[in-house]
Amino acid sequence: MQDQRVIIVTGGSSGIGRAAALRFAAQGDKVLITGRRPEPIHAAAAEHANIVGLVADVSSPTDAARTVAEAIDRWGRVDALINNAGAGAILPLAEATVERITDIFSVNVIGPSLLASAALPHLEKTRGAIVNVSSTFGHKPGVALSHYAASKAALEHLTRCWALELAPVGIRVNAVAAGPTESGALTGMMGLSLEQAASLKEQERAQIPLGRRGIPDDIASWIVHLVDPEAGWMTGQVIAIDGGLGLS
Numbered sequence: 001m002q003d004q005r006v007i008i009v010t011g012g013s014s015g016i017g018r019a020a021a022l023r024f025a026a027q028g029d030k031v032l033i034t035g036r037r038p039e040p041i042h043a044a045a046a047e048h049a050n051i052v053g054l055v056a057d058v059s060s061p062t063d064a065a066r067t068v069a070e071a072i073d074r075w076g077r078v079d080a081l082i083n084n085a086g087a088g089a090i091l092p093l094a095e096a097t098v099e100r101i102t103d104i105f106s107v108n109v110i111g112p113s114l115l116a117s118a119a120l121p122h123l124e125k126t127r128g129a130i131v132n133v134s135s136t137f138g139h140k141p142g143v144a145l146s147h148y149a150a151s152k153a154a155l156e157h158l159t160r161c162w163a164l165e166l167a168p169v170g171i172r173v174n175a176v177a178a179g180p181t182e183s184g185a186l187t188g189m190m191g192l193s194l195e196q197a198a199s200l201k202e203q204e205r206a207q208i209p210l211g212r213r214g215i216p217d218d219i220a221s222w223i224v225h226l227v228d229p230e231a232g233w234m235t236g237q238v239i240a241i242d243g244g245l246g247l248s
């Protein structure tokens, strides 16, 4: 029988991260989820006995080592790191400030890098996997999205560089690039009002060739598959799961 695997999912209390955590847990993996707010973390952890929550902020440099240490202290191994937590903003260039740009890059680029670095010795032991969660806008330009888009473009290129660097030690690194997906993101990290979010959702739906926005499970199923041994010969790839938006 295969040993029980241990998966870290950042931003596991909502949306795509929560759906991925539930899928890993349902197939028997132990899952450590992180998030900044305790209540949603506790609520998500209560949904399955295999899920444990940790209040941790991806933008805090000390939380990367603390997150990996929590998984090791509990279960002694790490098989996969899912860099899912993200930050973004509708941010026209004229309104860009050092604080707003730094807020985005510290969650989308620096945090995933520090987490991957901290997890490295453990992933090497398990010949594990890293999955980074990018966006259609990691490779498609968007108005007033330049810093979010550039941070996801950086994450996509980190994916390819890490894949090459870590292949000799058996660690695979891939990314999913999600299209517009039902979650807390528009009113949460993008800071839109309910009315603004509803109008943007309708615009997005109209632009998506397959005619609908995604649901978290559309993305989560690919995250889980990329960790699976069946994807064992795949590394350095960015899979677009976006209803065809990236083609339009």
Ligand SMILES: NC(=O)c1ccc[n+]([C@@H]2O[C@H](COP(=O)([O-])OP(=O)(O)OC[C@H]3O[C@@H](n4cnc5c(N)ncnc54)[C@H](OP(=O)(O)O)[C@@H]3O)[C@@H](O)[C@H]2O)c1
Binding pocket: 010, 011, 012, 013, 014, 015, 016, 017, 034, 035, 036, 037, 038, 040, 056, 057, 058, 059, 084, 085, 086, 087, 088, 107, 133, 134, 135, 136, 177, 178, 179, 180, 181, 182, 183, 184, 185, 186, 188, 189
């Ligand atoms: N939904 C979309 O349309 C879409 C499209 C493309 C890409 N994505 C990407 O998908 C990922 C997940 O987004 P989602 O749509 O599922 O969003 P969501 O429903 O808002 O969930 C975000 C999760 O991340 C956590 N989080 C946010 N900032 C964090 C931080 N600094 N440290 C730790 N946890 C943090 C949130 O909890 P707390 O707020 O309590 O910290 C929450 O658990 C992001 O990387 C996003 O860029 C989403």
